[in-house]
Amino acid sequence: MNIKYGLPENVVFCKKCLMSNQQPYSINETTHKKDSKKTTMKIDEEHICEACKYTEIKKNIDWESREKQLVKMLENYRSKDSSYDCIVAGSGGKDSSKTSHILKYKYGMKPLTITWAPIMYTDVGKQNMESWINVGGFDNLLFTPNGKVLKNLTREAFTNLYFPMQPFKFGIKFWALKMAMKFNIKLVMYGEPYIEYGSTPLKESVSPKLDLKYFVNDSEDINLGGLSVKQLKEKYNFNDNDLNPYMPIRSQEVKGKKTTVEYLGWYLNWDPQEAYYYAADNCDFIPDDHRTDGTYGKYSSIDDKIDGLHFYTRYIKFGLGRATYDASQEIRNGHITREEGLLLRKKFDGEFPKRYFKDCLDYMNIDEDYFWKITDDARSEHLWKKSDNDWKLRHEPE
Numbered sequence: 001m002n003i004k005y006g007l008p009e010n011v012v013f014c015k016k017c018l019m020s021n022q023q024p025y026s027i028n029e030t031t032h033k034k035d036s037k038k039t040t041m042k043i044d045e046e047h048i049c050e051a052c053k054y055t056e057i058k059k060n061i062d063w064e065s066r067e068k069q070l071v072k073m074l075e076n077y078r079s080k081d082s083s084y085d086c087i088v089a090g091s092g093g094k095d096s097s098k099t100s101h102i103l104k105y106k107y108g109m110k111p112l113t114i115t116w117a118p119i120m121y122t123d124v125g126k127q128n129m130e131s132w133i134n135v136g137g138f139d140n141l142l143f144t145p146n147g148k149v150l151k152n153l154t155r156e157a158f159t160n161l162y163f164p165m166q167p168f169k170f171g172i173k174f175w176a177l178k179m180a181m182k183f184n185i186k187l188v189m190y191g192e193p194y195i196e197y198g199s200t201p202l203k204e205s206v207s208p209k210l211d212l213k214y215f216v217n218d219s220e221d222i223n224l225g226g227l228s229v230k231q232l233k234e235k236y237n238f239n240d241n242d243l244n245p246y247m248p249i250r251s252q253e254v255k256g257k258k259t260t261v262e263y264l265g266w267y268l269n270w271d272p273q274e275a276y277y278y279a280a281d282n283c284d285f286i287p288d289d290h291r292t293d294g295t296y297g298k299y300s301s302i303d304d305k306i307d308g309l310h311f312y313t314r315y316i317k318f319g320l321g322r323a324t325y326d327a328s329q330e331i332r333n334g335h336i337t338r339e340e341g342l343l344l345r346k347k348f349d350g351e352f353p354k355r356y357f358k359d360c361l362d363y364m365n366i367d368e369d370y371f372w373k374i375t376d377d378a379r380s381e382h383l384w385k386k387s388d389n390d391w392k393l394r395h396e397p398e
């Protein structure tokens with residue numbers, strides 16, 4: 001059997017949520033290595049996933065004491081003058097809005113917000129970005145990478161990895177840290193810990209911070225969109241300056257720098273739905289006026305026209321669609337039951353992202369036939385079978 005991406009052959013679903021052991025950790029999706037074998041979320045003998053275990057751990061956390069630790073931690077970074085003392089990266093979504101707002105207005109910090117522009121802004125995304133700055137009230141540094149370069153990288157990543165957003169993900173992963181070092185700001189603060197979606201190992205999620213070393217990569221073998229830097233330069237005539245925004249952080253750059261990354265979700269009991277209400281109340285964040293393709297929600301990852309395609313590629317590669325991610329998170333946070341989640345998965349998972357499909361094809365400069373050829377090649381045999389000319393998942397949660 002041809003199993004792609006190094007996924008586990010035996011598909012196991014969590015009995016509490018709807019996630020499976022096919023969920024890769026995000027760390028091996030952003031390594032700059034070619035064909036890095038995917039390590040995936042662990043599900044124990046009792047069929048409970050790491051994200052659900054984390055939810056259990058959260059129930060026993062003394063949040064008052066965690067908040068005291070937050071205040072103490074922030075004291076170490078608080079600027080004594082008018083300078084910025086932390087960076088919050090985002091594009092005015094619910095997480096970056098809540099994180100920056102609470103740091104500034106509740107804890108008296110002086111955040112600089114920074115944004116790596118979405119690949120293709122949606123109208124609602126643009127509006128939320130403006131509200132974040134104008135209603136929330138923040139200084140913002142916007143970086144828009146060279147569109148000619150990013151278009152080509154996105155098409156390569158789609159073709160070679162079936163992961164069109166990979167270059168963008170590299171960009172946002174390192175940009176906040178690069179800017180923190182440039183402006184000599186020692187704290188980068190994110191909201192939601194990735195474990196909420198099972199994309200970091202449990203043991204890494206029980207510590208509150210990551211230091212710069214975690215992000216350093218000195219390898220000479222750097223790949224982007226499935227091609228080496230040398231191949232990209234030859235094919236597109238790119239130079240180092242063109243590719244720089246996507247490059248990892250090197251040891252040399254961090255010498256003498258003391259920036260730390262922290263997650264507010266480690267200190268405060270974080271619930272994505274609460275973050276949405278908070279952002280709506282304080283930064284005029286608005287949900288989409290349409291239901292998002294592939295799920296039943298309207299307020300998560302709505303700022304980029306390519307988001308729908310991104311989630312669709314995950315459904316094809318891992319059998320986990322956008323509704324599965326949303327429902328699993330809401331089951332864990334007690335907003336819906338598992339039975340309701342199963343129905344939502346059945347109804348919406350894998351729904352084709354038709355709303356912005358044409359925009360995505362035009363952006364990558366590919367046609368529909370090419371899209372479907374790459375899509376069918378991306379299906380792993382252990383997850384998919386063809387019957388009556390239709391692709392069906394071999395395994396579903398029960």
Ligand SMILES: [Zn+2]
Pocket residue numbers: 014015016017018019048049050051052053
């Ligand atoms: Zn679970």
